[in-house]
Amino acid sequence: MNKILVTGALGQIGSELVVKLREIYGVDHVVAADLRSSSHEITQSGPFELLDVTNAKAMFEIANRYKVDTVIHLAALLSAVAEEKPLLAWNLNMGGLMNALEVSRELGCQFFTPSSIGSFGPSTPKDNTPQDTIQRPNTMYGVNKVSGELLCDYYFHKYGLDTRGLRLPGLISYMTPPGGGTTDYAVEIYYAAVSTGRYTSYIAKGSDMDMMYMPDALNAIIDLMEADSSLLIHRNSFNVTAMSVDPEAIAAAIRDEFPGFILDYDIDPKRQAIADSWPHSIDATAAKTEWGFHARYDLKAMTKDMLSQLSERQMLRKA
Ligand code: NAD
16 A cells, blocks of 8 residues: 555544554555535545535546555445435445446555444354354345445456455444444443443443454554455455444443443334344454454453543533
């Protein structure tokens, strides 16, 4: 990676990934692009372009103008929103991905896009879900993610494009709010703990799902992109995870820091149905053995950091 284009750069992942990439590769070496603009640090601190990823010509023009050698394609509609707007999800998630792959093929770029634990479905083994297993998701997001994994494999085999990807679990972070995924509750719960001391979860007790703290996700993306290509067997779809948790487990970890924290439930049947179709815990052995993936934050360490960061931000806002 030398000159990098990041699409969907103002989202939950992009807003932190761009900052980290600029620290490592240099401010002028990371071009951030998004459908929307904002007064965000990213749009002020380095190259930023307005880009709708469904516009192939515009994406090519930007990538070519900046002479990028790497495309990190993040623009997408997430699971809960995609289920509400399936046609929009297909057009954005598949159309945008196809455009990003074509631009990368034409310019000879290295390519990254995330898949998700949403690429699994009800018939997938739920515990210690293997790297290679049944993938018959019953959500539009899942259909998009499996199709995306296959499309990236296709571009690698057909054109030799250096495509890489991770099946990300639910990501927890404090910089940018999540964009409408099923695991968003695991972020909201920390904001609520700091602001009101109680949270009403739309996901039921006992719904174990894989999660990871954002710093681990950023390292995983960069480590995979920097890994020796010849070592990658599962290049477009590595299972990665740091913990498998349900709302009760997160609440218990929060109570270690904030003993009075209260958790109650008001289940959203739509998002619960998506959660029920996903694995409880996935097996990340392939990522560990093929390119050395490891997560530094477990639930306890992540909770301590989330609560301290959010408390600090709240104090700064009040000051
Ligand atoms: P997000 O919803 O927070 O951000 C998506 C960004 O894409 C937004 O800034 C939005 O403005 C932009 N965007 C939307 N439509 C666009 C368009 N037509 N053209 C250009 N930009 C557009 O998403 P995120 O959480 O940062 O996720 C990024 C990727 O990671 C997605 O592929 C998502 O499926 C995947 N992923 C995320 C998680 C997670 O927990 N955040 C987990 C698994 C996989």
